[in-house]
Amino acid sequence: MKLESKIPDGPLAEKWERHKFNIKLVNPANKRKYDVIVVGTGLAGASAAASLAELGYNVKSFCFQDSPRRAHSIAAQGGINAAKNYQNDGDSVFRLFYDTVKGGDYRSREANVHRLAQVSVNIIDQCVAQGVPFAREYGGLLDNRSFGGAQVSRTFYARGQTGQQLLLGAYSALSRQVANGKVKLYPRTEMLDLVTIDGKARGIITRNLVTGQIESHSAHAVLLCTGGYGNVFFLSTNAMGSNVTAAWRAHKKGAHFANPCYVQIHPTCIPVSGDYQSKLTLMSESLRNDGRVWVPKKIEDAEKIRKGEMKPESIKEEDRDYYLERKYPSFGNLVPRDVASRNAKYVCDEGRGVAPTGLAVFLDFRDAIKRDGEDLIRAKYGNLFQMYEKITDDNPYETPMKIYPAIHYTMGGLWVDYNLMTSVPGLYALGEANFSDHGANRLGASALMQGLADGYFVVPYTIGDYIATLPTDKVPTDHPAFKEAEANVKANIDKLLSINGDKTVDDFHKELGKIMWDYCGMSRNAEGLKIAKEKVQKLRKEFWSNVKVLGGSEELNITLEKACRVSDFIELGELMIDDALMREESCGGHFREEYQTDEGEAKRDDDNFSFVAAWKYVGEEAQEELIKEDLIFENVKLTQRSYK
Amino acid sequence: MKLTLKVWRQSKPDKVENGKLISGGGKMETYQVSDVSKDMSFLEMLDVLNEDLLRSGKEPIVFDHDCREGICGMCSMYINGQPHGPQQGTTTCQLHMRSFKDGDTIYIEPWRAKAFPVIKDLMVDRSAFDRIMQAGGYVSVNTGVTVDANEIPIAKSTADKAFDAATCIGCGACVAACKNASAMLFVSAKVSQLSMLPQGKTERKTRVENMVAQMDAEGFGACTNTGACSAECPKGISMEYIARMNREYYGAKLTSNNV
Ligand SMILES: Cc1cc2nc3c(=O)[nH]c(=O)nc-3n(C[C@H](O)[C@H](O)[C@H](O)COP(=O)(O)OP(=O)(O)OC[C@H]3O[C@@H](n4cnc5c(N)ncnc54)[C@H](O)[C@@H]3O)c2cc1C
Numbered sequence: 001m002k003l004e005s006k007i008p009d010g011p012l013a014e015k016w017e018r019h020k021f022n023i024k025l026v027n028p029a030n031k032r033k034y035d036v037i038v039v040g041t042g043l044a045g046a047s048a049a050a051s052l053a054e055l056g057y058n059v060k061s062f063c064f065q066d067s068p069r070r071a072h073s074i075a076a077q078g079g080i081n082a083a084k085n086y087q088n089d090g091d092s093v094f095r096l097f098y099d100t101v102k103g104g105d106y107r108s109r110e111a112n113v114h115r116l117a118q119v120s121v122n123i124i125d126q127c128v129a130q131g132v133p134f135a136r137e138y139g140g141l142l143d144n145r146s147f148g149g150a151q152v153s154r155t156f157y158a159r160g161q162t163g164q165q166l167l168l169g170a171y172s173a174l175s176r177q178v179a180n181g182k183v184k185l186y187p188r189t190e191m192l193d194l195v196t197i198d199g200k201a202r203g204i205i206t207r208n209l210v211t212g213q214i215e216s217h218s219a220h221a222v223l224l225c226t227g228g229y230g231n232v233f234f235l236s237t238n239a240m241g242s243n244v245t246a247a248w249r250a251h252k253k254g255a256h257f258a259n260p261c262y263v264q265i266h267p268t269c270i271p272v273s274g275d276y277q278s279k280l281t282l283m284s285e286s287l288r289n290d291g292r293v294w295v296p297k298k299i300e301d302a303e304k305i306r307k308g309e310m311k312p313e314s315i316k317e318e319d320r321d322y323y324l325e326r327k328y329p330s331f332g333n334l335v336p337r338d339v340a341s342r343n344a345k346y347v348c349d350e351g352r353g354v355a356p357t358g359l360a361v362f363l364d365f366r367d368a369i370k371r372d373g374e375d376l377i378r379a380k381y382g383n384l385f386q387m388y389e390k391i392t393d394d395n396p397y398e399t400p401m402k403i404y405p406a407i408h409y410t411m412g413g414l415w416v417d418y419n420l421m422t423s424v425p426g427l428y429a430l431g432e433a434n435f436s437d438h439g440a441n442r443l444g445a446s447a448l449m450q451g452l453a454d455g456y457f458v459v460p461y462t463i464g465d466y467i468a469t470l471p472t473d474k475v476p477t478d479h480p481a482f483k484e485a486e487a488n489v490k491a492n493i494d495k496l497l498s499i500n501g502d503k504t505v506d507d508f509h510k511e512l513g514k515i516m517w518d519y520c521g522m523s524r525n526a527e528g529l530k531i532a533k534e535k536v537q538k539l540r541k542e543f544w545s546n547v548k549v550l551g552g553s554e555e556l557n558i559t560l561e562k563a564c565r566v567s568d569f570i571e572l573g574e575l576m577i578d579d580a581l582m583r584e585e586s587c588g589g590h591f592r593e594e595y596q597t598d599e600g601e602a603k604r605d606d607d608n609f610s611f612v613a614a615w616k617y618v619g620e621e622a623q624e625e626l627i628k629e630d631l632i633f634e635n636v637k638l639t640q641r642s643y644k
Numbered sequence: 645m646k647l648t649l650k651v652w653r654q655s656k657p658d659k660v661e662n663g664k665l666i667s668g669g670g671k672m673e674t675y676q677v678s679d680v681s682k683d684m685s686f687l688e689m690l691d692v693l694n695e696d697l698l699r700s701g702k703e704p705i706v707f708d709h710d711c712r713e714g715i716c717g718m719c720s721m722y723i724n725g726q727p728h729g730p731q732q733g734t735t736t737c738q739l740h741m742r743s744f745k746d747g748d749t750i751y752i753e754p755w756r757a758k759a760f761p762v763i764k765d766l767m768v769d770r771s772a773f774d775r776i777m778q779a780g781g782y783v784s785v786n787t788g789v790t791v792d793a794n795e796i797p798i799a800k801s802t803a804d805k806a807f808d809a810a811t812c813i814g815c816g817a818c819v820a821a822c823k824n825a826s827a828m829l830f831v832s833a834k835v836s837q838l839s840m841l842p843q844g845k846t847e848r849k850t851r852v853e854n855m856v857a858q859m860d861a862e863g864f865g866a867c868t869n870t871g872a873c874s875a876e877c878p879k880g881i882s883m884e885y886i887a888r889m890n891r892e893y894y895g896a897k898l899t900s901n902n903v
Pocket residue numbers: 039040041042043044045062063064065068070071072073074075076077078079080162163189190191192225226227228237238239242243245246282408409430431432433444445446447448449451
């Protein structure tokens with residue numbers, strides 16, 4: 001089987017314009033006869049739902065939170081990229097495109113990334129028009145900063161709350177369409193299955209989280225904007241409810257899952273403090289602009305710090321190892337996320353980690369404070385320092401912060417073509433839920449850009465090409481396909497409720513997270529991955545025979561909600577391991593210990609692995625089938641990343 | 645640490661009939677928790693209790709939460725009578741157990757307001773806030789129909805003020821803190837943000853009228869300027885926005901033939 005990426009012909013810079021001209025249009029008067037389901041109200045979902053409603057489609061919008069405004073996008077801190085070149089520092093659409101392809105370690109599609117860079121400029125215009133209060137300069141124009149090691153200042157931001165402001169903008173556009181009667185909201189509602197008829201996506205099955213009612217919703221097209229799957233690791237920077245259920249169940253109905261092993265580990269998070277830990281908190285990447293990363297040179301010193309017998313401030317200069325500055329003299333503390341994360345792991349593996357768990361390194365502002373004064377540092381990072389102190393009770397003006405890498409973002413996701421359609425006709429995937437633009441590693445401030453690009457500027461065009469081919473007739477939800485899907489969902493729930501074992505859902509989730517983190521996390525090898533596969537298979541069996549889920553199905557049942565999500569995470573975990581094992585190279589966030597350069601850096605194998613790995617579900621407990629989409633590079637030259 | 649928790653448990657939801665809230669009925673239950681570490685967050689302490697309850701075959705305590713970073717606005721509870729507990733400028737999810745001492749008794753209850761009916765235990769229905777936003781909390785601009793973002797400069801001071809208002813997380817602590825259960829701080833933050841920015845000025849009159857009308861229809865109380873809302877707001881939204889909204893509102897009423 002071959003995958004059709006549907007990349008338009010023509011020169012890179014003209015593809016999108018040509019495509020927009022060539023795709024079919026739906027007559028304005030006809031749009032109101034078509035229904036679209038949008039699952040998710042994050043940046044991708046809210047922007048898509050609002051824009052489609054503005055065009056005239058009837059939209060049903062779903063989220064599991066109590067309000068669309070609370071989607072996980074709200075938590076993004078740093079900013080959003082756009083190739084506006086307002087700073088006149090040499091930025092351009094091509095440079096943003098180039099940086100994104102390179103940053104993704106040459107594992108993304110050129111055409112998609114170029115389109116993303118093109119529409120990035122429209123996003124900023126749109127958000128400003130909605131009243132998003134971006135940071136401004138004294139002259140009244142928009143301010144920018146450089147982010148994540150980029151060499152130009154192209155990141156727009158709203159203090160440390162960019163995601164919040166962008167999401168509230170999209171939510172306001174969505175609210176306006178609710179008032180206009182074009183969008184119907186379904187909060188506290190979770191999608192539990194996709195319904196296909198004659199191979200096409202025609203609706204979803206949901207559970208009302210308050211009443212427990214299982215319901216059918218039909219439509220002409222379904223958009224999954226359900227976010228990433230980082231919580232497969234149990235601990236991550238994602239919100240507690242973030243899950244893979246919608247995407248995974250669509251996968252089991254025919255949507256291929258691409259590059260599941262590509263996950264991003266963020267180097268600067270607050271370390272784990274105990275077994276009760278429920279999530280990890282990100283400390284903005286911007287801190288690495290002024291903070292210096294180090295651990296003690298001597299294991300004995302590290303031991304004393306761990307036991308609280310020694311203070312970091314008392315370690316002499318010559319006894320400190322500023323390992324990033326030492327190994328990467330030209331980038332120093334600003335090396336990309338994957339490199340910074342891996343090196344933190346190495347020094348901790350050597351026994352030089354700090355904090356009682358031994359899993360932390362220092363991020364020290366002593367020298368920056370000496371150089372610039374405490375006031376300036378406070379002005380730049382005051383809110384972050386305060387957040388750090390709230391959580392850890394340590395004052396970073398006086399003692400170095402402790403940080404450790406954590407799972408942050410998932411580049412993999414549902415496979416989509418250039419139109420953002422999955423391998424199921426009529427089913428689209430947007431935002432973090434798809435795999436499309438970030439290759440094997442995402443650059444800072446690019447997820448917000450992609451979510452809004454997909455929702456405001458891509459899908460409103462591309463969906464027409466499909467809908468125009470459909471008759472306007474509605475699909476009744478008493479069609480046997482809906483009845484069957486409903487029955488399956490109910491049977492699955494009943495099974496979970498009937499097991500009544502000894503272990504809680506969280507017990508299983510934590511165990512899964514540990515397996516994934518130990519063997520399929522920051523660095524991986526064939527032997528470990530094989531062990532992990534066995535462990536996950538065993539865990540899955542145990543889950544279905546020994547999980548304890550109390551209460552009933554037709555009521556508010558938080559344990560049942562979690563159990564559904566964790567059962568899907570376990571299955572996804574196994575596929576991630578398969579994917580990591582198959583990819584015998586290192587690239588971006590995927591580091592295979594067997595494939596590294598002499599200097600210990602990631603070594604790609606472009607001859608054999610320059611492809612998207614799309615996995616096809618073939619049945620319960622059967623090995624999924626790998627379908628390769630070759631990546632063709634016509635506009636960038638493949639090079640080995642070097643930060644020395 | 646060892647603590648005694650007194651937690652509101654309610655299995656049947658509240659109902660609203662003819663503008664009156666009919667309680668689903670519930671009661672305070674007592675739980676003992678031990679081995680509480682000072683580094684735990686408040687919600688992690690409840691997680692541990694919930695795991696214990698589950699293991700012993702009892703239903704866990706239901707509460708809203710998601711981001712656990714103080715930004716989604718989902719977590720919502722009174723802790724010892726205070727919305728989000730004792731620490732200023734902090735949501736429940738960001739509160740840590742070091743704010744308590746060994747042997748303390750802690751009272752935990754859901755938001756209490758006519759417009760926020762209890763769904764279960766500590767979980768309430770705040771969809772009234774969404775409906776207020778739908779009444780006018782936006783700028784009427786369609787996707788793609790706009791000018792370059794730098795076409796209209798905005799003074800930094802204005803942008804910063806608008807931002808301060810826009811940091812509201814919609815948690816409802818303002819309503820919970822107010823003896824009249826008024827939503828003025830929430831509504832005024834959105835009205836102020838949009839009326840200060842040039843993009844939002846065109847619709848400012850109808851916006852404030854419609855949002856205030858919806859706020860009243862939802863059954864929120866009147867504002868008597870006690871300032872409790874702002875004092876308890878985890879984002880420190882200032883009372884000055886309420887004054888600003890009042891000016892907007894009376895200005896709109898004087899000149900409009902709307903509503
Ligand atoms: C702490 C943090 C900071 C970040 N900072 C930045 C940054 O500075 N810049 C940047 O570019 N990116 C950043 N990111 C990444 C970025 O925030 C996310 O990738 C992006 O917001 C994802 O948006 P989304 O719309 O795809 O999904 P989400 O915002 O995750 O939304 C998912 C939606 O789907 C719904 N949903 C999920 N499953 C179901 C289901 N089964 N049924 C019904 N509804 C469902 C949810 O309710 C929600 O509405 C950050 C991420 C984190 C964790």
